[in-house]
Amino acid sequence: MAKQRIVTLLTDFGWSGPYAAEMKGVILNIAAGATVVDITHDIPPGDILAGAFVLRQVFPYFPAGTVHCVVVDPTVGTDRRIIAAKYAAQTIVFPDNGVISLIERDQPLEQIAVVRNQKYFLTSAVSPTFHGRDIIAPVSAHLAGGLPMDRLGPKPDKFKLLDIPAPYVDTDGSLVGRIIYVDHFGNLISDISAELLEEIWGGEPADVEISLAGRDVGPLNLSYAFAEPGEPLALINSMSLVEVALNGGRACDSLNSGVGSEIRVARRGN
Numbered sequence: 001m002a003k004q005r006i007v008t009l010l011t012d013f014g015w016s017g018p019y020a021a022e023m024k025g026v027i028l029n030i031a032a033g034a035t036v037v038d039i040t041h042d043i044p045p046g047d048i049l050a051g052a053f054v055l056r057q058v059f060p061y062f063p064a065g066t067v068h069c070v071v072v073d074p075t076v077g078t079d080r081r082i083i084a085a086k087y088a089a090q091t092i093v094f095p096d097n098g099v100i101s102l103i104e105r106d107q108p109l110e111q112i113a114v115v116r117n118q119k120y121f122l123t124s125a126v127s128p129t130f131h132g133r134d135i136i137a138p139v140s141a142h143l144a145g146g147l148p149m150d151r152l153g154p155k156p157d158k159f160k161l162l163d164i165p166a167p168y169v170d171t172d173g174s175l176v177g178r179i180i181y182v183d184h185f186g187n188l189i190s191d192i193s194a195e196l197l198e199e200i201w202g203g204e205p206a207d208v209e210i211s212l213a214g215r216d217v218g219p220l221n222l223s224y225a226f227a228e229p230g231e232p233l234a235l236i237n238s239m240s241l242v243e244v245a246l247n248g249g250r251a252c253d254s255l256n257s258g259v260g261s262e263i264r265v266a267r268r269g270n
Helices: 017-029 048-061 102-106 131-144 193-202
Strands: 006-011 035-040 066-072 082-087 090-096 109-114 175-182 188-193 208-214 215-218 232-236 240-248 260-265
Touching: 006 017, 006 048, 006 131, 017 035, 017 131, 017 215, 035 048, 035 208, 048 066, 048 102, 048 175, 066 131, 082 131, 090 131, 090 260, 188 193, 188 260, 193 240, 208 240, 215 232
Parallel strands: 006 035, 006 066, 066 090
Antiparallel strands: 082 090, 082 109, 175 188, 175 260, 188 240, 208 215, 208 260, 232 240
């Protein structure tokens, strides 16, 4: 049986226009029969942290051997590098701008190379504004077809990572984090995990209170319908992260909050 080849696309291109389709055409011309999966093209333009977050969340659900094309690339055409890296038996081809930060934090790095060998580019006349089509897509297709990564170029001495502050325990005993992603529904997703809550307080944290940007949100609820329509609530979402939502609305708008907003989890009575 032929080996299954999966190549994913994660970009900030949007769903209109030719850009994502051009990358797909390049991939399928090189890796005929590959399955091309759109993770999303709705990353906010140039939002590297959002790209890093979505990549980290979807990564564990893909099979070994998957190749991920990541094009959130606000400095395209500059001297920033393109890198290919293998983590936990999956390969990611990405601009060296920090979009790999959360994968690097959570997954074991197995192999890495700077993409330099123009033999695997679409053309020697690379567009300075579309490295996704001319470099990342063809290199990803060649890797999906079995190209050894070390043929792409040398191993980098280092690569760029985002400076992402970790949640911390404040002097009053509350756990302080921040919003790191706003989803399609306007839900505010934090960097505080259920695992971290258990590590700090043990067991199911049923007696905690959540505040967002200084506004009380209340205790942790089971799901969205446990608040009155139009009211905010906090919960542990499907990603096992503390999230603030609005029943029937957009929490980001109603609470005037977004990426970077402070969230606090405190024991009742503190």
